[in-house]
Amino acid sequence: MLWTKNASSGSRIARMLHKSSKKSRYSKMFLATSGLLTVGLIGSYFSYESVRDRDNTHELSPSHFVKYRISHKQDIDPSHFLLEVTPLVKQKVNIWSQMTAENLWSIEVKQPEVMVVRSYTPLPLSFNPASKEMEVLKDGCNADGKLSFYIKKYENGEVARWLHHLPEDHVIEIRGPFVDYEFPHLPNELKRSRNCLDMNNCDKKSYIKGENSQFFYQPYDIMMFTAGTGVVTALQLLLTESPFRGNIKLFHTSDNIRQLGPLYPILLRLQASKRVQLNIFETDRQTKQEIVEIIGKSITRPYLYKGLLPFSNNNKNKFQPILALVCGPESYISSISGRKYDLSQGPVKGLLSSKGWNSENVYKLS
Ligand SMILES: Cc1cc2nc3c(=O)[nH]c(=O)nc-3n(C[C@H](O)[C@H](O)[C@H](O)COP(=O)(O)OP(=O)(O)OC[C@H]3O[C@@H](n4cnc5c(N)ncnc54)[C@H](O)[C@@H]3O)c2cc1C
Structure with missing residues (x-):
């Protein structure tokens, strides 16, 4: 199934094209100025691949959708809300220690009714029901793979509006991570x-x-x-x-x-x-x-x-x-x-x- 960014356009943007555009968005400046970066880019890609259990279809992956339930939704104003999702199966990989600040990354959410995906940028926040606050994840903890998002809902927008209407515990599908910008890899840095x-x-x-x-x-x-x-x-x-x-x-x-x-x-x-x-x-x-x-x-x-x-x-x-x-x-x-x-x-x-x-x-x- 070819999930596209754009449901309304007659000619849907092919996933292949989308992927190649992402590649071209990698850190151009650092590529131009640091030979070491090339090693870093390859290194970080392989380190992600090596830790990810390829046979485990429950782990977040760019190549297949994984099921998450909406675990918290919080309106900020009529057009902005916070969304926390929890994977149905606990994630073994701590995506935050994998990606660190060397990568800016996003995931894609599937809207199954209109067959589109939209990108959203996860934040390492988790809702604490006791304090009723969004808390920053502790170092070394991945909260079993929870992801949180800050989302704007457009009046005529397709996916954010749909997400906003979904009740808590509703299951949605997510794939990723997709790297939107990559900083130089710093080998063995503290x-x-x-x-x-x-x-x-x-x-x-x-x-x-x-x-x-x-x-x-x-x-x-x-x-x-x-x-x-x-x-x-x-x-x-x-x-x-x-x-x-x-x-x-x-x-x-x-x-x-x-x-x-x-x-x-x-x-x-x-x-x-x-x-x-x-x-x-x-x-x-x-x-x-x-x-x-x-x-x-x-x-x-x-x-x-x-x-x-x-x-x-x-x-x-x-x-x-x-x-x-x-x-x-x-x-x-x-x-x-x-x-x-x-x-x-x-x-x-x-x-x-x-x-x-x-x-x-x-x-x-x-
Ligand atoms: C890498 C990346 C990360 C992102 N991270 C986030 C994030 O963390 N949070 C976030 O909120 N967004 C994020 N976005 C944007 C997000 O992916 C969506 O584009 C956004 O949520 C709008 O999608 P939508 O389906 O709700 O609206 P769409 O259906 O795409 O509509 C978007 C706009 O177009 C207008 N529109 C829709 N249809 C028409 C039409 N036929 N004619 C004219 N205008 C129309 C809508 O009114 C709205 O103003 C990110 C995007 C990228 C690429």
Whole structure:
């Protein structure tokens, strides 16, 4: 069965085409600048394959759909909700320790009635019925394979609306992971802990505890520009096991901050732990034009990615972004970085181009 992204178009996009487009979306900048990356890309692919039990049809896989039940659904406002799904069979693989912050990844949800799939970006959050809060998974724990999503429901949209109407315990089918962006692989690098986000602190010796501990390789900084549900890309990098090690400056725009629901306090905790520098904009308070002007003034020039360098404390507090990731609606991507086409990145224009960024260091995500 050929599951497609687009039910309404007469000529359905073939799965093959979709796959090849994903491949072309791999980290172009790092491929161009670091020979070591090629080894890393192959290495990370094989390490994922080797751990995954190929005969086990219950494990999450890009090649077949796996059944998950809706274990929690939480409305944030009329058009945004959180969805937690739990696999019917516990997952042996901890996908979060497999993917880490070296990969931005998504899964596909099947809508069986109209025979389409849609991509969603999982977050390592789990609903705690006692506290009634979404909690970040502890290091080393995969909550049996639970995945959570922050989803926007469009008025005439097909799949998000359908998902929103489904009752708890309804079974849906998911396949993945699909890598949307890949960072350089850091062989044998120490893992950064998430203890700063964990109220009940589960201590694991294999994780770096303090922020002063030394990594083997020099972390690099990035800027992220997100709008609406695009914020999930930043949250995935910040919340996954072994989270992003460098500094992230996040420019996020939504109608208002309430749309982020419980994700906003999590972002604030991340900022308090110096994992992210937040720049939040609300279109309910400012015009899009005003926001674009402020963002434009805050964008600094790009720094050169120098490959895998040994760790050094020099420049520790100096923000030196080597990559800009942009994720949001078409018009937002256009004004920040120039238009993104369905199957290609398109030239870098907009605010980033005016500050000296180009296709070597800008990546547009859908
Ligand atoms: C890698 C990736 C990760 C993603 N992660 C997330 C995520 O974590 N959370 C999230 O919310 N989304 C995410 N998305 C977007 C998601 O995949 C869907 O595109 C989104 O949920 C809309 O799908 P839909 O089926 O509900 O709406 P669609 O049916 O695709 O409709 C989308 C829009 O088109 C309009 N529309 C529909 N039909 C027509 C028509 N005939 N004419 C004109 N306009 C029409 C709708 O009103 C709506 O505005 C991600 C996308 C990608 C590619």
